[in-house]
Amino acid sequence: MTTRESGPDDSKKLAERVAAAIEHKIADMGWPVGQWIGSEPELLAEFGVSRVVFRQAVSLLEHHSIAEMRRGPLGGLTVTAPDGVSVVRSAALNLRYNDATPQDVFEARVALELKCVELAAERIDEDGIAKLRASLASEAEHQRSDKPLGSHDIHRTIAELTGNPAMRLFIDVLTQLSVSDRPENLNQQQQRGRTVVHAHERIVDAIISGDVAVARHRMLAHLRAIAKFIDAGEKAHAKKKAAVAGPKRAPRAKAK
Structure with missing residues (x-):
């Protein structure tokens, strides 16, 4: 060369x-x-x-x-081993730069997550069951400690169980973009944490049972709840921003 x-x-x-x-x-x-x-x-x-x-x-x-x-x-x-975190961050930044809307992210995430639960349910084995249960146990412990729930680990575990590294990578990207800045008090965090943990438990139960249809149905319901929560956060943020900016002033009339 x-x-x-x-x-x-x-x-x-x-x-x-x-x-x-x-x-x-x-x-x-x-x-x-x-x-x-x-x-x-x-x-x-x-x-x-x-x-x-x-x-x-x-x-x-x-x-x-x-x-x-x-x-x-x-x-x-x-x-060296490629740094997955930097790859995910770069992809997420690129989507933000290209003005990917929450709806864009939701549509892509639904398509990918439903395929992930389908493949995971079809390919589940004892090792996969152990990983899912360990992830649920960690999540439940986190929720009991009154810390803000990091609710994406189970999604990454499900993607990993597909055996498709591309799915795991893109789930990482899309979950990074599915984070809301919506403020919550402690009671709201606890309630949302319980709701998320319960939804994850039901999804995992369906995967372990090998019931593809139920796993897909429960994942879709869970993702719709996430989208609703994020949308409410976006609207609250826009309302707060508008309040800080104050009312729009009428343009001055031109002198004759």
């Missing part, structure tokens, strides 16, 4: 190509986290680029948690 860059733009494009080539190489190796890929001099010789371009490529790889350059006598480019 011996190439020559003639300017900043060429240098950037070449760095992107080198980073992509290294990423493909790592993927072909089976993504062996912790494995040494090569030293800087070795990789410079392999790709035939300048040190500046190579280090730009390494920065791209490190930014995306694909590989990192370790220093020292035994240093070199080493495979």
Whole structure:
């Protein structure tokens, strides 16, 4: 891959190509986290680029948690595990930037979550049952401690049970966007927590029983309740914002 860059733009494009080539190489190796890929001099010789371009490529790889350059006598480019949190955050930010509405998110989430419970109910085994029950137990304990309920873990567990990593990733993205800023007092938090835990228990019961139709029905009812709660929060926020802004003033009449 011996190439020559003639300017900043060429240098950037070449760095992107080198980073992509290294990423493909790592993927072909089976993504062996912790494995040494090569030293800087070795990789410079392999790709035939300048040190500046190579280090730009390494920065791209490190930014995306694909590989990192370790220093020292035994240093070199080493495979790392991709950071799922940064991927989810980037996707969520992109959707917000593109003005994805709560209704947009709800429609996508319904389609995905219903497929998740369907596959989970069809593929459930003893290990999956244990994971669901552990997630429910953790959620119930959290709710009893009077802390605000982090109500998405069971959704992630269900997505994981499908065996489809893409579904798990997109559920993470959509649940991040399904968070309301609606203020609640302690009693409201406790009541909502009990409602959510009960809904999750009923969904899990249907999945464990292998009843696809009931699991889908209960998940849809739960998602509609979430959408209703978020919508109420959006309306309350808009009302508060309007109150702070005050009444609109009538435009002044032009002098004749």
